[in-house]
Structure formats: structure tokens, C-alpha cells
Amino acid sequence: MAKGYLAFILHSHLPYVRHPEHEQSLEEKWFFEAITECYIPLLRVFQGLNRDNIDYSITVSLSPTLMAMMADPFLQERYAAYLARLQQLAHKEEERIASDPVFSPLAGLYRERLDFASYFFNEKYQRQLLEAFKDLQNSGKVELITSAATHGYLPLLGVQKEALYAQIAAGWEYYNMIFGQAPKGIWLPECGYDPKLEDIIKELGFYYFITATHGVLYASPRPKYGVYSPILTPAGLAAFGRDPETSHQVWSSKEGYPGDYNYREFYRDIGYDLDLDYIGEFLHPMGMRSNTGFKYYRITGPTDHKEPYNIQWAADKAFEHAANFMFNREKQAEYYGEIMDRPPLVVAPYDSELFGHWWFEGPMWIDNLCRLISKNKRIEMITPGKYLDRGYPLQVSEPNPSSWGDKGYHEVWLNGKNDWLYRHLHRAAEKMIGLATNFPRAENTLKDALNQAARELLLAQSSDWPFIITSGTMDLYAVSRIKSHLTRFLKLEKQIWEDNIDLPWLRHLEASDNLFPHLDYRLFQNFKETIPVEKDKLTNIT
Amino acid sequence: MHLSGKEYFEGEEILPLYYGEDYLVLLPRDPYWLFTYWEVSTATKNWLESEINSDWDLLDLALRVYRFNRENTEEESHFDIKVPLSANNWYIKAGVPNKKYRVDLGCMLPEKGFKTIMASNIVTTPRDTLSEVIDESWRLPDWQERHFYWRIARNNLSSMEMVKRGIL
Numbered sequence: 001m002a003k004g005y006l007a008f009i010l011h012s013h014l015p016y017v018r019h020p021e022h023e024q025s026l027e028e029k030w031f032f033e034a035i036t037e038c039y040i041p042l043l044r045v046f047q048g049l050n051r052d053n054i055d056y057s058i059t060v061s062l063s064p065t066l067m068a069m070m071a072d073p074f075l076q077e078r079y080a081a082y083l084a085r086l087q088q089l090a091h092k093e094e095e096r097i098a099s100d101p102v103f104s105p106l107a108g109l110y111r112e113r114l115d116f117a118s119y120f121f122n123e124k125y126q127r128q129l130l131e132a133f134k135d136l137q138n139s140g141k142v143e144l145i146t147s148a149a150t151h152g153y154l155p156l157l158g159v160q161k162e163a164l165y166a167q168i169a170a171g172w173e174y175y176n177m178i179f180g181q182a183p184k185g186i187w188l189p190e191c192g193y194d195p196k197l198e199d200i201i202k203e204l205g206f207y208y209f210i211t212a213t214h215g216v217l218y219a220s221p222r223p224k225y226g227v228y229s230p231i232l233t234p235a236g237l238a239a240f241g242r243d244p245e246t247s248h249q250v251w252s253s254k255e256g257y258p259g260d261y262n263y264r265e266f267y268r269d270i271g272y273d274l275d276l277d278y279i280g281e282f283l284h285p286m287g288m289r290s291n292t293g294f295k296y297y298r299i300t301g302p303t304d305h306k307e308p309y310n311i312q313w314a315a316d317k318a319f320e321h322a323a324n325f326m327f328n329r330e331k332q333a334e335y336y337g338e339i340m341d342r343p344p345l346v347v348a349p350y351d352s353e354l355f356g357h358w359w360f361e362g363p364m365w366i367d368n369l370c371r372l373i374s375k376n377k378r379i380e381m382i383t384p385g386k387y388l389d390r391g392y393p394l395q396v397s398e399p400n401p402s403s404w405g406d407k408g409y410h411e412v413w414l415n416g417k418n419d420w421l422y423r424h425l426h427r428a429a430e431k432m433i434g435l436a437t438n439f440p441r442a443e444n445t446l447k448d449a450l451n452q453a454a455r456e457l458l459l460a461q462s463s464d465w466p467f468i469i470t471s472g473t474m475d476l477y478a479v480s481r482i483k484s485h486l487t488r489f490l491k492l493e494k495q496i497w498e499d500n501i502d503l504p505w506l507r508h509l510e511a512s513d514n515l516f517p518h519l520d521y522r523l524f525q526n527f528k529e530t531i532p533v534e535k536d537k538l539t540n541i542t
Numbered sequence: 543m544h545l546s547g548k549e550y551f552e553g554e555e556i557l558p559l560y561y562g563e564d565y566l567v568l569l570p571r572d573p574y575w576l577f578t579y580w581e582v583s584t585a586t587k588n589w590l591e592s593e594i595n596s597d598w599d600l601l602d603l604a605l606r607v608y609r610f611n612r613e614n615t616e617e618e619s620h621f622d623i624k625v626p627l628s629a630n631n632w633y634i635k636a637g638v639p640n641k642k643y644r645v646d647l648g649c650m651l652p653e654k655g656f657k658t659i660m661a662s663n664i665v666t667t668p669r670d671t672l673s674e675v676i677d678e679s680w681r682l683p684d685w686q687e688r689h690f691y692w693r694i695a696r697n698n699l700s701s702m703e704m705v706k707r708g709i710l
Contacts, residue, residue: 220673409572
């Protein structure tokens with residue numbers, strides 16, 4: 001029997017960004033880069049592990065907004081065009097540095113990756129990336145879970161319980177429609193936990209959620225096994241606390257793996273390094289410099305002078321780091337195992353977008369890690385769902401309100417820069433609850449307007465906007481997104497009450513902010529007035 | 543159809559300064575700090591003016607912060623913070639983790655003291671350390687618990703914090 005368990009969790013999320021009104025959008029590029037550099041490389045790793053019959057277990061959380069973007073034909077079309085442009089650039093790069101023995105293999109590396117992405121996206125999955133995730137789920141090796149509808153930061157939306165319910169239930173419904181089954185676990189956005197969430201999560205049929213370290217560590221009564229066994233909350237849900245050692249090993253700016261000098265340097269990109277005459281056509285039409293993804297240097301050291309990237313050295317490091325990670329898990333399991341009546345469980349959650357984008361070698365590291373663990377068997381990979389199936393008795397304890405953000409609580413999403421927005425979010429939620437309660441059986445245009453109002457409110461609630469405002473990069477974009485969704489909501493609300501719906505405008509809103517096509521505004525109904533959603537709304541749309 | 547909604551979406555993006563409603567909302571920020579925001583409607587201002595026979599503009603506005611025991615919501619203490627009439631939000635150093643708090647917005651009357659205009663929702667401040675509550679059927683011997691928690695804390699907290707919290 002293995003000495004310890006490892007629950008490796010990848011949370012995948014991007015805010016809903018879709019701008020048909022602009023010819024090119026810098027923000028849509030977040031999504032396109034993540035597909036090319038993270039999601040497809042990770043899917044490629046998992047498919048390779050399945051092909052080679054490797055025994056591994058990984059949990060992948062997909063936020064509903066990310067799923068909605070993957071399912072959107074307009075964004076699929078734009079991504080296909082984006083990818084084709086990058087392939088052109090790859091060929092141009094291969095020609096440019098064909099005679100350079102140091103750099104030409106790197107141009108070849110990127111060309112191969114982009115060609116594979118194109119094959120995977122266009123041919124193998126006919127642009128439907130969610131089908132690739134379905135395949136993974138069917139393989140039984142990957143447990144897919146989801147998150148709140150637009151990744152709202154739940155502890156600060158909880159003034160109205162209905163608003164929490166709508167965030168969580170809309171995400172749950174969308175996942176059901178896409179994957180044809182209910183998710184076992186929920187990724188609480190930013191690991192933001194508040195006891196108020198429990199009844200709702202329980203009612204929807206989730207079995208577990210994940211918290212920051214001190215969500216479980218500071219639970220009460222004091223958990224006997226710290227974060228190395230889940231606890232059972234008073235409502236009967238399992239709470240899995242994040243292990244601090246595994247997060248430190250990957251995230252620490254000093255000792256973290258991604259900072260190794262042999263790994264690829266993120267900040268040297270040909271979008272900045274090459275002449276505009278050459279690279280200009282691949283950048284933003286306004287002529288702004290931006291990342292292309294073609295990066296030829298390694299981190300080298302704490303210096304501005306960068307040495308060329310060496311594919312083999314980086315691969316060797318990714319193997320070494322995977323072996324080191326596994327070794328540390330064994331030592332950790334021995335340490336805690338001495339005291340515990342069961343093998344300790346290490347819960348290691350990360351953002352998917354770290355792997356491949358910031359940490360170029362990240363997917364390769366995961367590949368190595370899964371292969372090493374399956375071979376030596378002293379550690380067993382497991383998903384939270386499978387862990388619960390083992391039937392270990394769990395201690396009943398109430399988790400502590402917390403998040404995985406800076407300082408561990410709510411300050412990243414509530415501070416002097418972004419606190420103004422909660423007044424508007426809560427007022428809008430109050431108004432939405434009023435609408436849903438007053439129009440329980442709307443039909444036709446009225447129903448469309450109510451559903452769109454619900455969409456606009458959900459979009460305004462994304463945790464990404466206050467986060468971006470706090471971090472200070474792209475904050476104008478975040479502010480304008482919140483304002484536009486809220487003003488659209490308020491205008492709709494007014495028109496609904498006045499029975500004066502501007503139909504052409506409504507149709508444009510529906511086409512623009514088009515996520516969750518089956519959303520039912522009655523999710524916002526006052527709890528006392530709730531009418532169950534018809535079952536046919538929950539059937540698989542595929 | 544190429545969807546260009548530009549012309550439809552121009553002139554948006556101005557959020558209301560006032561909603562014309564009464565509300566006082568309390569949010570927890572961390573184990574020690576709370577945030578509150580509010581609005582007093584004209585109707586309520588008029589009611590208050592006639593009630594206390596004074597102009598709104600002359601009032602001494604204040605927040606009364608109540609602290610309750612976590613378990614039975616029995617009031618433990620309260621304190622007042624004077625706030626300017628122009629304010630509509632405030633950060634409050636509540637100071638004690640793992641307590642319930644409520645805030646009342648009110649005014650200070652010369653002889654009668656604090657008069658409540660409205661009350662907020664109740665929030666709980668998070669813990670910032672291990673719970674002192676032990677379930678006897680899930681108890682580790684002291685030396686094992688130290689061994690166990692020391693390693694977690696080493697990776698999660700700075701050593702200063704560990705000393706402060708009695709873990710080191």
C-alpha cells in the first residue's frame with residue numbers, strides 16, 4: 001500500500017471575454033494564449049499518459065465561463081484565425097533563423113507545437129475543446145469538477161443568499177448540460193469560503209470543496225490531522241485543505257521550480273525583440289508591442305543578459321524537479337504517516353494557466369511526475385472523489401472563512417481600490433431577486449429580458465474584476481466591464497418594470513453577452529417563493 | 543450577420559450615485575477588519591428630521607459597532623465611530639477574530655445619546671489561528687500535535703508569526 005496520497009488539482013478559469021464589436025481584442029488573447037500554451041499541452045500530456053496506460057489521477061476544475069468560451073462558435077472562429085497567423089509566423093521564423101544552429105531548433109519546437117495545436121483543435125476535435133475534456137472524463141483518470149457560474153467571489157456576494165445560490169446553481173446546471181452528469185466537487189472561486197455556502201452546495205448535491213490551508217487548519221473543533229485528511233462540515237460536505245509544502249515548492253519566487261535558470265524566460269519575446277517591420281503584422285493592429293509566444297532564451301540568472309534556451313537542459317530539469325517533488329511527497333508521507341491512522345493526503349491545487357504559459361515546462365513536469373509516481377508506487381495519486389470512496393472516517397469540523405489570495409482572507413477583493421463596486425453588485429442582486437420573485441412565469445420577450453438581466457448581473461460578479469483592479473494591470477478594462485454589465489442590468493430592470501423593453505437593444509445584448517444560453521432567471525427567486533426548475537432544462541444539450 | 547454592437551453600447555457605464563434606498567451593509571475583510579457601506583434615503587432623512595427636530599445637515603452621524611459572542615449572539619461590547627455626513631462607507635478595525643459583529647448607523651443626540659437609524663446584517667470575523675475547541679474523540683497527544691502542526695506552520699507562516707501564535 002502507498003505511504004501517502006497526492007490529490008493534484010488543476011483549476012482552469014478565465015473571465016468571460018468576448019468582443020465581437022472590436023476587430024481584435026487584447027483581452028481575448030488571454031484565452032487564445034491559454035488554449036495554445038496551457039490547455040492543449042495539458043490535454044496532450046493526459047492523452048499521452050492514457051495512451052501509455054499510466055496509472056495516474058488528476059482533478060481538473062473548469063470554470064463555467066471558460067467552458068462557455070470554449071463552446072462559443074465566434075471565439076472558436078477567432079481562435080482558428082489567431083492560430084493560423086501564429087503558424088505563419090512559425091514558418092517565417094524557421095526561415096529567418098534556418099542557418100543558426102542555436103536558435104533554429106527552437107523555431108522548430110514552436111512550429112511543431114503550433115502544428116499540433118492546429119491538428120488538435122481543427123481536425124481532431126473540430127474546434128470543440130470540451131469534447132477533449134469529455135474524453136478525459138471518460139478515461140476515468142481525470143475527475144472534472146466546476147466552479148461558480150462566473151467565478152464570483154462568494155464570501156463577498158453572500159449578503160443575499162439568493163445571489164450565492166444563483167452563482168453556484170447556474171454553474172452546476174451548465175456543467176450538467178455540457179458533461180451530462182453532475183460534478184462531484186466544486187472549486188470555490190479563489191478558495192473563498194464562507195459557512196453560508198454550505199447549505200447551497202449541499203442542496204445541489206456536491207460532495208466536496210477545496211479550501212486554502214487555513215480554511216481547514218483553523219477549522220473548529222481543531223482538526224486532528226490538520227490538512228492531511230479532509231474534514232466533514234456540519235452540513236455533511238467534505239472540505240479538503242491545501243497543503244502548504246506543495247504550493248511553496250511551485251510558487252516560491254526564490255526556491256520554486258519555475259524560476260530555475262534552465263527554464264524558459266517568459267519576458268524575452270520576439271514580439272518585443274524584433275524589428276516592427278518584420279514582426280508588426282503579427283502584433284496588435286494599433287502597433288502595440290505584445291507577446292507572440294516565441295521566446296528563445298532561458299532564465300539564465302538574476303541578470304538582464306540572457307543565454308539561449310536549451311531544450312535538453314530544460315527537459316532534464318523538468319525530470320529532476322518531478323523526481324524531487326515525488327521524493328518530497330514520500331518524506332512528507334513518512335513524517336505525517338507516523339502519527340496518522342491512514343495514509344496522509346496531500347492536496348496540491350494550482351491554476352492550470354501556470355502550466356505552459358508562465359512555466360513553459362510545467363506540462364512536461366506533470367507528465368514526468370505522473371510517470372514516476374506510477375512506476376515507484378510509494379505515493380498514490382488520487383482525486384478527492386476517489387479518496388472519499390475509500391471510506392475513511394472523517395472528523396466533523398467547521399471550516400474557517402478564508403481564501404487563497406494574498407493575506408489569506410478577503411482583502412484582495414475588498415480594499416480601497418475596489419470596495420466601491422460591492423454597493424452596486426448588492427443593489428443589483430437585490431433588484432434581480434425582486435424581478436425574479438415578481439415575474440415567476442414570464443414568457444417571450446419579458447422572459448428573454450429577465451434572463452439577460454440575470455446574465456449581465458452574473459458577468460458583473462466575476463472575481464476577476466476586483467482582482468484585476470487590485471493588481472493594477474488592465475484595471476481600466478476591468479472597471480469598464482463591471483460598469484457596462486451593471487448599467488446594462490439597470491437599464492433592463494427599468495425597462496422590465498416599465499413594460500417597455502427595447503427589443504433591438506435586447507437582441508444585441510443577447511448576442512454580445514451570450515453565455516449560458518439556457519440560463520433561467522428564476523434561479524434568483526426569493527428563497528421563500530422558489531419554484532423548482534423544470535427538469536427538461538437540465539438535460540444534456542449535446 | 544456581423545455583430546457590431548458599438549453604437550448600441552455607447553453612453554453606458556455611468557453608475558448611479560444614489561439608489562434612493564435605505565441600506566447598511568457589513569462585510570468582513572479579515573479576522574480584524576470590517577467594511578461597511580450605506581445610503582439613507584430622502585424619506586428616511588425627512589422622517590428622522592421630524593422625529594428629532596433637527597436638520598440632517600446638523601447631525602453627528604456615528605456607527606455603533608456591536609460585538610457578539612460567536613455561539614449565542616449575546617452582546618459582549620460595543621463602541622462608536624463618528625463618521626462625517628459626507629461618508630458613505632467605512633473600514634472598521636473590529637479587532638477580535640471569530641466574533642459576530644453588527645453595525646448600527648445612527649446619530650448622537652445631545653441628551654439622549656445614540657439613536658439608531660438602521661442596522662446592518664451580522665457577519666463573523668474569521669479565526670486567525672488554531673481553534674481552541676478540541677473534540678475529545680479526535681485528539682492527538684500534545685507532543686504529537688506539536689510535531690504535526692509545527693511542520694504545517696513552517697510552510698504556511700513566517701517564524702515570527704509562529705512565535706506570535708504559540709506554535710513555535
